[in-house]
Amino acid sequence: MLTRPLLPPRTHPIYTGRYLLGTNEITKMYNTVSRWIECRSPGGIIYGRQRIGKTRAIRFLKEFLPNEFGTDLPVFLYLCQEYIRPNELVFFEDLLRNVDHPLATAPPARAAVKRERLYNFLIVRGLKTVEKRVIFILDDAQRLKEPHYEWLMDIYNALDRANIELTILLVGQKELKNQKNLFVTANKAQIVGRFMIHEHEFYGLKTIDDISACLQGYDTDSKYPADSECSFTQYFFPEMYQEGFRLSNLSNDFYQLFLDMRKEYGIHGPLEVPMQYFTRAVEYILKTYGVEGENVEQLTIAQIREAILFTNYIEMEISASKLK
Incomplete structure (x- = not known):
């Protein structure tokens, strides 16, 4: 039987952007961070190029770490500011x-x-938890200056004296890795040993398997409303879905199009599609060609290509190549 929830216009997460889907890379990062926390590490760095999905990955950490380390686990997120001069x-x-x-x-x-x-x-928040633990995630951490790390060490020491475990996750662009190297060169062992001893490089979508895992999220892992059994793919392509269509069936088409379009526009280097551009392409397909748009009976290579071009992925990659 064909089922599709009745929702107010433009309230589905595909329109609002308020949804989380696990990817291969997010799973790798989550497992790495879990090991850091399990080993009572005071911190580590997570870095990668711009717009590859670090913000979504952070939201994933914030939502799901309490499932593993206790529902009372406080996970705080701080977006670092661009400080001209560090001010305590x-x-x-x-x-x-x-x-x-x-x-x-x-x-x-x-x-x-x-x-x-x-x-x-x-x-107070740490003492209320079973494991006496607090997690701090600092996004855009490449903006921090040396005095900020000194103040973070003060926070760590204050909680340590109260027998509270503090783990600080520094997330940022590749400049964050460069900052660590500078601290190592300058013999800032107290900073590196406390917050940067561990590191994890975060990547975008690089393989067919990466693309397939992401598309399967739309096919099966996503449900909206939460108490329904309707996935995102099913909501926007109900008839096609009932007949067996899944976005993940297009994984090879997406992968080959990214390779072909990069070659067509003279973009060199290995493939690494930022999540921001990939999800925009998928959202474009769902909204434009689904039941609330043109309501097509099948998706074509030309339509997928149009969706990729719509995201400005090509323009971004061309600009990025000029900066290298």
Whole structure:
């Protein structure tokens, strides 16, 4: 029987972008981070090129780590700012805002006060957990300067004195790896040993298997509404889905098109498709050719190519190649 939930217009996650799908690379990263936490590591770095899916991967960590380490596990996410000059007051106030502290901006405006508020807040949250643990994820960590790491060490030490395990995950672009190398060269062992001893390079989609795993997420892993059995593919192509169509059947077509289009536009180097552009292409296909769009009876190579061109993936890769 053909089933498709009735939803208000443009409220499906494909329109809002509010959805998470696991990929091969996200699974690798999650397993790596889990080992770091299990081994009580104080931290590690995760780095990769721009727009390859690190932000989605961070959201995946934030949502699913509590499933493994306790539902009461506090996982805080902080988007690092572009600091011209490191300022202790500004840094601790920013951290307080990101953990939703009710007195983040309350007076007095002194670094020592903000610091103590953060310490106390994290200690209280950590003590409420079974494993006495707190996780901090710092996105765009390549923006941090050396004094920021010194202040992070102070936070770590304060929680350690209270018998709270703190793991800090530094996520950023490839400059973050370069920053680690500079710290090693400068003998900043206290920083490298505390927060950078572990590292994981995050990649985009590189193989047919990577593409297939992502498309299978739309076919089977995704369900909306959550209490329904309707996957994203089924919602947008209900009749085709009932007849056996799955987006993952197009994995080879996607892969070959990416290779052919790179060659056509003179883009060299190994294939690594950023998740941002891949998901945009899939969303374009679902919205444009699905039941709420042209309602086609089958998808063609030309339509997939159109979707890839729509994302500006080619323009991005051409620009990136000029910067090398």
